Amino acid sequence: MKMKKILSSMLAAIMIMGAVAGCGSSGGSSSESSQAAASTSVASSESSTAKAGGSKTVTVYSPHPADPLNAGIKEFQEKTGITVDLVAAGTDELLKRIEAESGNPLCDVFWGGGADSLAAYSKYFDTFKPADLSSIDPQYVSKDNLWTGESPLPMVIMYNKKLVSEADVPKGWADLKSAKLKGKIAYADPAKSGSSYTILCTMLTAFGKDDGKGWDFVKQFVGNLDGKILSSSGDVYKKVSDGEYSVGLTLEKEAIKYVQAGADVGIIYPSEGTSAVPDGIAIVKGGKNKENAEIFVNFVLGKECQTMMSNDFSRRSVRTDTEAPEGLPAIKDIKFVDYDFNWASSEKVNILEKWKEIIVG
Numbered sequence: 001m002k003m004k005k006i007l008s009s010m011l012a013a014i015m016i017m018g019a020v021a022g023c024g025s026s027g028g029s030s031s032e033s034s035q036a037a038a039s040t041s042v043a044s045s046e047s048s049t050a051k052a053g054g055s056k057t058v059t060v061y062s063p064h065p066a067d068p069l070n071a072g073i074k075e076f077q078e079k080t081g082i083t084v085d086l087v088a089a090g091t092d093e094l095l096k097r098i099e100a101e102s103g104n105p106l107c108d109v110f111w112g113g114g115a116d117s118l119a120a121y122s123k124y125f126d127t128f129k130p131a132d133l134s135s136i137d138p139q140y141v142s143k144d145n146l147w148t149g150e151s152p153l154p155m156v157i158m159y160n161k162k163l164v165s166e167a168d169v170p171k172g173w174a175d176l177k178s179a180k181l182k183g184k185i186a187y188a189d190p191a192k193s194g195s196s197y198t199i200l201c202t203m204l205t206a207f208g209k210d211d212g213k214g215w216d217f218v219k220q221f222v223g224n225l226d227g228k229i230l231s232s233s234g235d236v237y238k239k240v241s242d243g244e245y246s247v248g249l250t251l252e253k254e255a256i257k258y259v260q261a262g263a264d265v266g267i268i269y270p271s272e273g274t275s276a277v278p279d280g281i282a283i284v285k286g287g288k289n290k291e292n293a294e295i296f297v298n299f300v301l302g303k304e305c306q307t308m309m310s311n312d313f314s315r316r317s318v319r320t321d322t323e324a325p326e327g328l329p330a331i332k333d334i335k336f337v338d339y340d341f342n343w344a345s346s347e348k349v350n351i352l353e354k355w356k357e358i359i360v361g
Contacts, residue, residue, distance in 0.1 A: 029126050034081070058292035059182040062092040062099065064112040064279070066079075068313045072345070074146045075308065082292050091194050095121045098284060108287035109296050111150075114194050115280040116201075119148040120345040124284040126290070140318040148154045149254075149278030150300055151315045154334055155199050157268040158237055158255040163246040170247060172271035173203050178222055183226035186236040186248030191352050193233035198277050199249045200355065201344045206351040215354065222358050229359070241265055252328070253294045256314050260327060270330075273337035278318060 062069055073084045087094065091113035098107055102124055110118070110125070125146040132135065140149030157170050157274070161327060164170075168180055176185060190197040203221065204214035233250065240248035241258045258265045280301055283293045299305055306322055309315040313323040324330045344351075 018080060027084070049210055053084070055289045055292055056081065057085055058289045058296050059085040059087070059106060059108045060111050060289070060296065061094040061107045061109070062111040063089060063094060068309055068315060069112075071312065072300065072305060073306065075305065078189055078297060079293060079299065082191055083294065084296075092116050098124050105284050105286040105288070107284045107288045108293040109281065109283055110211060111281045111296075111300060112279050114153070114198055114277045114342050115142070115149055115349075116198065117194055118142075118280040118282055118342040119341050120253050120348060121147040122282075124285055124288075126285045128283050128294060128297060130301045132301055132303070135303070135318055135319050135321050136301065137318050147282040148297070148301060149318045150281045150306075151309065152276040152278045152318060152331060153195070153198075153275045153316070154252040154269065154276040154331075155195065155202055156250060156252045157270060158240050158258075159247045159266050159268065160243055160245070160252050161264040161266055163243060165205075165337045169266065170268055170270075170355075171271060172268075173206055173217070173221075174272065176247070176249075177217075177224055178332055179224075180223050180245060181242060184246035185225055185228075185229055186230060186245035186250075187232040187237050188233040192231055195233045195251050196249070197276060197348070197352070198344070201351065202273075202275040204335055204351075205275070205339055206270070209340075209343070215358075253315055256328060258327075260314070269334050271335070273335045275314075275337055275339040276331065277295055277341070278332070294318065326345045 005208070012143065039210055060073070064072075069086075069088070073086065079085060087097075089097075094107075094110065095113065095117060098110060099107070099121060100108065122142070122144070127145045127278065128148075129145050130148055133141070134348055140152065157173075157176075161258070163184070167323065168178070170178070170181075171174060175181075187199075188196040190200045200218070201209075204294050207214040207217040229330065232237070236245075236248040236250045237254045237258060239245045240250075243261045246360060252267065255265065255267050259267060283290065283297060287293055301318070302317060305319040305322065306319050310322060310325045316324060316328070316331065
């Protein structure tokens with residue numbers, strides 16, 4: 001018991017040093033609090049489930065926020081006896097690192113980041129069918145089995161109840177054009193924030209991504225931002241809660257923390273439809289610890305870990321045999337747009353270039 005306490009203290013100290021906000025991807029996500037770029041070897045506890053002989057480590061790259069990341073790794077190590085070597089940073093940074101290392105892969109598992117971001121780098125991942133595939137909602141599994149969603153992330157409009165009257169609470173994306181909200185909308189640069197990129201693609205889809213009407217809406221939306229674009233998605237929910245902005249476009253999983261903490265904020269699921277691009281998990285092609293990587297992925301997608309993430313961190317599960325986190329509507333009760341993962345990933349350069357033209361123009 002004494003040794004376990006020592007190891008637990010070591011884990012907390014190491015992870016606190018290495019973690020700061022950031023999700024990165026799309027949306028996001030995204031998840032979105034960024035971890036400081038660091039390589040951290042997390043102490044492992046002894047476990048009878050660890051296999052005799054062979055590797056006892058797995059290297060995980062993750063943009064997840066510190067709390068769920070720490071909890072998941074701690075639980076995994078205690079259950080398996082496999083040590084996790086963690087590299088924590090933003091989604092884009094880690095995916096580019098995987099790309100740069102493709103000739104000699106140093107990562108075994110990429111855990112986190114929006115599925116559209118993973119799709120854009122899927123050539124660096126190995127095919128893998130999780131053990132509990134039959135219990136995972138098919139819409140969160142890539143058709144080529146190169147990545148699997150691990151937590152759906154609905155995008156929401158968060159508003160400050162002190163600054164927005166009940167009559168003026170936005171009902172959907174279209175209400176973001178209101179003159180009353182000019183210069184009062186918190187939104188991060190989609191070229192820097194994964195969740196903001198997902199929100200941009202969601203708005204384009206809601207109003208017409210193929211007929212130009214989506215871009216017409218975005219131009220009006222940008223005009224109402226009044227030149228105020230945040231550099232970090234982590235600033236969105238903080239600044240809305242602090243009263244610096246009236247409304248903000250952000251991740252449900254971040255906004256709900258403020259609601260549950262009793263802050264004077266509310267959440268709206270846009271009437272035109274939103275998206276729920278999941279954070280994903282994938283095995284890196286050519287990784288040196290493939291067997292342990294598979295064990296890690298199966299653990300993250302397993303019912304025990306998914307339930308813990310739901311109960312302790314209000315993260316939705318991709319499993320069909322779990323309930324929505326307390327205080328959140330069931331996923332079936334939220335209206336969604338027909339979000340096209342392939343379009344969002346393959347057209348990212350063009351979409352961001354168009355966004356830049358609108359901002360500059």
